[in-house]
Amino acid sequence: MNALLLSAILGVVMMFTGILVKKNATIKTIAIAGMALLFVVNWMELKGTRLFNFDVSGFMSFNSFSLLFIAIALFCTLLFFLVSGGEMQKVGKYYADYFALIFFITCGIILVSSFKSLLILFLGIEIITIPLYILAGSDKKNLKSNEASLKYLLMGSFSTGIMLMGIALIYGSQGTFDVDKMNFVMEGGKTSNLQIAGMMLLLFSMAFKASIAPFHFWTPDVYDGSPTVFTSYMATVVKAAVFIGFIRLFENVFGALSSTWQLWIAVMIVATLFIGNITATFQQSVKRMLAYSSIAQAGFMLFAVYASNEAANEGLLLYAAGYSLATIGVFAVVAKMTDYSFEGFNGLAKHQPLLALTTTICLLSLAGIPLTLGFLGKFYMLKAAVLTGKYLWLVIFAVVMAAISAYYYFRVIQAMYFKDGPDNSFGATALEKYTLVAICAIIIILGLFPGLLLNHLYF
Amino acid sequence: MIALLLILVPLLSGLATFLMKKEDAARTWSLFAAIVTFVIAILGVAVFNKPEHLAFQTEWMGNLGSSFSIKADAMGMMLSMLTAISFPIIFVATWSTSYKKPNNFFGLMLLSQAGLIGVFLAMDALLFYFFWELALIPVYFLCSQWGGEKRIAVTFKFFVYTFLGSLLMLVGLIYIWSKTGSFDIAGFYASDLSIKEQTWLFWLLFVAFAIKMPIFPFHTWQPDTYEQSPTAVTMVLSAIMVKMGVLGLLRWLLPMLPAGSYIMGDNPSTLAVIGIIYASIIAFKQDDMKRLVAYSSIAHVGLMCLAVFSETKSATQGVMIQMFSHGINILGMWIVVEIIERKFGTRKMSELGGVAQKAPALAIFFFVIALANIALPLTNAFIGEFLMLSGVLNSKVTAFGVVYAVIAALGVILGAVYTLRMARKVFLGKTNELTEKGTDITFHEKAVLAIIVGAILIVGIYPQPFLDMMSGLSDSILKSADVIHLLKK
Numbered sequence: 001m002n003a004l005l006l007s008a009i010l011g012v013v014m015m016f017t018g019i020l021v022k023k024n025a026t027i028k029t030i031a032i033a034g035m036a037l038l039f040v041v042n043w044m045e046l047k048g049t050r051l052f053n054f055d056v057s058g059f060m061s062f063n064s065f066s067l068l069f070i071a072i073a074l075f076c077t078l079l080f081f082l083v084s085g086g087e088m089q090k091v092g093k094y095y096a097d098y099f100a101l102i103f104f105i106t107c108g109i110i111l112v113s114s115f116k117s118l119l120i121l122f123l124g125i126e127i128i129t130i131p132l133y134i135l136a137g138s139d140k141k142n143l144k145s146n147e148a149s150l151k152y153l154l155m156g157s158f159s160t161g162i163m164l165m166g167i168a169l170i171y172g173s174q175g176t177f178d179v180d181k182m183n184f185v186m187e188g189g190k191t192s193n194l195q196i197a198g199m200m201l202l203l204f205s206m207a208f209k210a211s212i213a214p215f216h217f218w219t220p221d222v223y224d225g226s227p228t229v230f231t232s233y234m235a236t237v238v239k240a241a242v243f244i245g246f247i248r249l250f251e252n253v254f255g256a257l258s259s260t261w262q263l264w265i266a267v268m269i270v271a272t273l274f275i276g277n278i279t280a281t282f283q284q285s286v287k288r289m290l291a292y293s294s295i296a297q298a299g300f301m302l303f304a305v306y307a308s309n310e311a312a313n314e315g316l317l318l319y320a321a322g323y324s325l326a327t328i329g330v331f332a333v334v335a336k337m338t339d340y341s342f343e344g345f346n347g348l349a350k351h352q353p354l355l356a357l358t359t360t361i362c363l364l365s366l367a368g369i370p371l372t373l374g375f376l377g378k379f380y381m382l383k384a385a386v387l388t389g390k391y392l393w394l395v396i397f398a399v400v401m402a403a404i405s406a407y408y409y410f411r412v413i414q415a416m417y418f419k420d421g422p423d424n425s426f427g428a429t430a431l432e433k434y435t436l437v438a439i440c441a442i443i444i445i446l447g448l449f450p451g452l453l454l455n456h457l458y459f
Numbered sequence: 460m461i462a463l464l465l466i467l468v469p470l471l472s473g474l475a476t477f478l479m480k481k482e483d484a485a486r487t488w489s490l491f492a493a494i495v496t497f498v499i500a501i502l503g504v505a506v507f508n509k510p511e512h513l514a515f516q517t518e519w520m521g522n523l524g525s526s527f528s529i530k531a532d533a534m535g536m537m538l539s540m541l542t543a544i545s546f547p548i549i550f551v552a553t554w555s556t557s558y559k560k561p562n563n564f565f566g567l568m569l570l571s572q573a574g575l576i577g578v579f580l581a582m583d584a585l586l587f588y589f590f591w592e593l594a595l596i597p598v599y600f601l602c603s604q605w606g607g608e609k610r611i612a613v614t615f616k617f618f619v620y621t622f623l624g625s626l627l628m629l630v631g632l633i634y635i636w637s638k639t640g641s642f643d644i645a646g647f648y649a650s651d652l653s654i655k656e657q658t659w660l661f662w663l664l665f666v667a668f669a670i671k672m673p674i675f676p677f678h679t680w681q682p683d684t685y686e687q688s689p690t691a692v693t694m695v696l697s698a699i700m701v702k703m704g705v706l707g708l709l710r711w712l713l714p715m716l717p718a719g720s721y722i723m724g725d726n727p728s729t730l731a732v733i734g735i736i737y738a739s740i741i742a743f744k745q746d747d748m749k750r751l752v753a754y755s756s757i758a759h760v761g762l763m764c765l766a767v768f769s770e771t772k773s774a775t776q777g778v779m780i781q782m783f784s785h786g787i788n789i790l791g792m793w794i795v796v797e798i799i800e801r802k803f804g805t806r807k808m809s810e811l812g813g814v815a816q817k818a819p820a821l822a823i824f825f826f827v828i829a830l831a832n833i834a835l836p837l838t839n840a841f842i843g844e845f846l847m848l849s850g851v852l853n854s855k856v857t858a859f860g861v862v863y864a865v866i867a868a869l870g871v872i873l874g875a876v877y878t879l880r881m882a883r884k885v886f887l888g889k890t891n892e893l894t895e896k897g898t899d900i901t902f903h904e905k906a907v908l909a910i911i912v913g914a915i916l917i918v919g920i921y922p923q924p925f926l927d928m929m930s931g932l933s934d935s936i937l938k939s940a941d942v943i944h945l946l947k948k
């Protein structure tokens with residue numbers, strides 16, 4: 001609640017800074033301070049201090065799970081500001097507005113991760129996506145950016161329509177938007193077709209937002225066309241937030257119908273992992289490879305929805321943190337390159353040893369090598385899936401795909417360390433370097449002691 | 460405490476090595492660290508009868524049901540000893556090889572040592588998995604950075620292979636954990652899995668270990684990787700890393716999945732004997748000495764795998780002794796190959812000849828090592844191979860013990876053929892233009908080879924203390940793996 005109100009206010013504040021403040025450095029400092037403030041007030045709420053006392057229990061519920069995820073999302077956004085804030089200046093001249101939009105997205109993320117009414121879920125998703133349409137097209141003179149924005153808008157509004165339709169059907173059968181009051185299983189263990197249809201429509205639209213195959217077609221073009229800094233934000237924090245909404249929806253709301261949707265989600269996992277990994281293997285551009293790999297990673301995150309047990313909740317938090325941190329770290333370096341192809345990374349270790357090292361640690365985490373947070377994320381997902389006791393072939397399929405993913409992540413490492421080439425990077429400022437080192441340190445420390453993060457769920 | 464030091468010393472000194480800028484400093488420091496580790500390992504053997512010094516346990520990842528639990532039992536202690544003795548030998552033997560970015564090279568070497576010792580000592584399945592990967596990553600970087608021409612593609616194949624194997628193993632371990640609720644090895648041994656579960660879990664784990672050893676048909680990464688890696692890394696790979704797989708079979712697979720091993724046991728045995736014959740024949744065709752030794756290693760490891768699944772006491776003891784002996788012998792082989800390559804600039808046997816005339820000391824050492832490689836009596840490998848073959852012959856868990864033993868013995872004979880062929884082509888015969896200018900080996904090379912030959916002869920002539928050391932552990936492994944006993948219960 002604390003962070004929700006403040007993020008909306010800060011969004012407006014950032015819009016006015018665009019008019020009142022002329023220096024970009026000041027704007028950036030205000031944004032970073034604002035995000036840090038959001039993180040602090042959210043942490044206070046996690047520990048029991050509420051700044052505002054509105055009764056929102058009718059349509060939102062802030063529990064430790066949602067608050068901890070919001071903390072992760074805010075922290076990742078803060079790191080994103082620190083490491084990529086400078087890059088945003090190159091996108092266009094409306095520097096403050098980009099920050100304002102991201103604050104609004106943050107507001108949407110908080111809504112999505114703590115909704116209790118389906119309307120709030122819808123509102124949250126829309127508040128997230130509408131600023132994203134703008135950010136995707138923010139490089140106004142670039143045709144690809146325009147294409148990305150338009151594509152995203154068209155596909156996105158289509159899926160929003162589907163989502164509304166689903167919500168309407170659920171409302172029609174239940175007579176309420178409040179998820180706690182819903183009851184899907186009628187006497188005799190039957191469910192009405194109206195509910196099943198509504199649920200499937202919601203499943204499809206959420207899958208679209210989370211770029212799950214076969215609803216992933218927009219992802220590579222949008223991620224590739226958007227300015228790299230915003231791709232990095234879109235592919236990480238936003239995607240993780242959608243998954244939190246996804247798991248809340250299916251675990252809490254449709255939990256009783258799990259026998260109906262579990263197989264569907266299992267099939268989606270297979271399709272997503274397969275398409276994401278196989279296509280990523282054949283990419284020539286690192287940025288596009290990361291776009292497809294983010295689809296593949298979404299396949300792993302979908303395991304949490306599939307399993308919907310305690311291990312899945314914990315795992316999704318770890319996975320969201322590990323995946324977001326590592327991807328932000330890699331994208332920060334990609335944004336510093338003049339050449340996005342694999343060859344462009346040749347010899348980076350010689351010219352920029354620190355950037356190469358941090359990228360390597362982030363990539364190892366994405367590939368799921370032990371001692372990193374990425375490993376624990378994958379580990380929890382596998383664990384959650386094994387604990388369901390069903391479809392073990394799914395788990396084995398997933399690890400085979402994880403081994404394939406090592407292939408394309410390591411191609412970047414190979415290029416950086418074992419090949420020679422000219423220096424294709426702009427270099428990084430001291431602040432960016434410190435932030436990258438901090439990201440890597442967090443990845444490794446949490447990879448060794450996940451309790452540091454997860455204990456906040458219970459204490 | 461000693462167990463913990465065995466891991467911490469190489470780990471911390473390895474991390475420190477990265478900071479050293481001077482080549483000599485990094486080299487000397489890592490040799491020093493390796494010797495310290497060796498001394499600790501000797502201390503560990505000395506206090507072997509007081510197990511409280513050799514175990515360490517502390518809280519770690521409690522919410523995963525895992526703890527940092529390490530213990531040096533007989534097999535772990537012996538393999539740690541092998542690792543600890545190998546690294547100083549490797550560093551001294553390759554002393555004059557210079558590397559680009561030496562601090563990274565030696566740092567990664569020591570990190571891989573820490574990972575290897577960790578694998579040998581881990582008594583918690585998740586910890587075991589962690590170390591399993593920790594040993595792999597530095598080796599991956601070592602091979603890709605300092606290897607031969609085709610190193611990147613070859614090492615990558617190696618990496619993806621082993622990574623896939625270890626992930627499958629991870630699924631198996633998580634599944635067993637889901638039944639027991641803890642990653643502790645004792646709980647894993649006591650897990651009450653149905654026969655069907657054991658059967659497919661067997662394959663998940665076996666594939667991981669088979670890739671590492673490697674067992675036919677999972678071996679295709681091995682000759683290329685051995686050939687392309689810098690020799691120091693090849694030594695680590697073949698002398699020590701291979702043992703990770705064998706240890707995995709003995710400590711994790713067999714006692715954990717007794718019924719699975721009993722039902723499926725004939726499959727790995729069959730693969731192993733196919734591998735023995737196949738690798739021996741290919742070894743015979745090789746011209747490159749590195750590739751020859753690589754294939755001979757597949758044959759030797761195949762015999763170990765066969766012996767593991769015979770589930771008899773003599774074979775189990777034989778495998779444990781042979782793990783140590785094979786490490787020592789193949790280390791000796793690589794050192795000789797490395798010396799020859801450094802002296803003459805080639806590893807091709809067809810281009811060499813008459814080296815014995817020019818380097819008699821090298822020739823003497825080589826012949827002892829070669830005889831050990833073909834398991835002649837009085838050498839260390841004889842003890843191991845004899846025990847293993849007799850164990851396979853008397854195996855009660857397979858109906859084909861005799862067939863396997865006969866084919867495996869045939870492999871031993873083939874081993875003699877290709878090893879002696881190499882000895883003849885390289886060391887005997889007339890000198891040619893290339894070998895004409897050869898000189899004998901230097902003092903430190905002699906010292907290293909003397910240590911190896913000494914180890915070969917000591918174990919070969921008086922193996923009793925080693926057999927005694929392994930006896931208790933062999934009994935307990937076989938007791939856990941005993942299906943007939945389980946059925947009665």
